[in-house]
Amino acid sequence: MAIKKQYLKSKPLCKVTFSVAAEEAETVSVVGNFNEWNTEATNLKKLKNGTFKGTVDLEKDNDYEFRYVVDGAYTNDEQADAYKWNAYAAAENGVLSL
Template sequence: MAITKNYLKTKPVCKVTFTVPEAEAEKVAVVGDFNNWKPAKKYELKKLKNGNFKGTIDLEKGTSYQFRYLVDGAYKNDEQADSYAFNEFAGTENSVLEL
């Protein structure tokens, strides 16, 4: 898994690219507090020929976001997240993205 951050100079936005190696998966989406944890079409990652899923999301700079990947209905964290935060509701940790 990989996260790439591209900060825009002209806007208070960071383009965040998520890459998830899940060759056997049918569907991968990014869910988090930036989309109310709902896997909308806008947050689905595109499957590439090499088996990775990849997508870019514009997020506001200067903010911290909790997120997870939804891989065929199962939640997964990103091992390259900036940190992790305990989620009392789910009894597990969420990945954290610091922008």
């Protein structure tokens, strides 16, 4: 898993590219407080090499909690900037600091 951040000079935005190596998976999406935890909102596209990839524009100077959903199972990214306990899910969420 990988996270790439590209800050825009002309706008207060950061293009965040999420990459998940999951050759056997059928679907991968990224969910977080930036898309209301909607598993349908941000599906990643499967590339020929088996990696799922997608880019989201997020406002900078914010922290965002997020997780991946790989074939219905929630997982964190080991490259998250931090982790935060979520009592509702009884699990840690990754934190993205922009």
